[in-house]
Amino acid sequence: EVQLLESGGGLVQRGGSLRLSCAASGFTLSGYDMIWVRQAPGKGLEWVSGFSHSGSRPNYADSVKGRFTISRDDPKNTLYLQMSNLRAEDTAVYYCATRPTGPIDFWGQGTLVTVSS
């Protein structure tokens, strides 16, 4: 069964750091472009970062550039999002997903990050 399982969310103080993980099963992450998407409480979907399977330079939303880093561990078949210097506006449910360009589309269940001020 194909699955993406996010973890690592939680409560963190403003200015703190967290690392989110997205473990894949049933398929190989390295064969797909992967993205992180977030959704603040009561708000719409916001793309955060993306990582090409070919290993080209990762991309970031302006709102997180310089603070977040996306990476991938192929042996562990896991995608990461390292978040630092967190702000209240980073509070959201974070989803990992495949970049929706083809017939394959996988999403995780999301992990909640709450930044307290």
Add this chain to the structure above:
Amino acid sequence: DVVMTQSPLSLPVTLGQPASISCRSSLSLVHSDGNTYLSWFQQRPGQSPRRLIYKVSNRDSGVPDRFSGSGSGTDFTLKISRVEAEDVGIYYCMQATHWPLTFGGGTRVEIK
């Protein structure tokens, strides 16, 4: 950045009646590879987003055929031929042609 503009913001629909959602992009979504990476997602309350349509008009596996997507360039439409109660939720368009990827603001579909 490509701005995705959805309308309407809210769409009250009678059960069994059709519904249509518009999505316009500020830039053509035709990729250099010739594909147009425009997707539609449905998000039911408390659930993760679920993709319905990819590359403008391709239905995902398991998606009822009452959902259809159309359009080209900068103008796209999601249609529900006959709305059912389970279709209640928020619908988002998303472009994956240009980095950064961008979503529309969402359209809330509700039953009258």
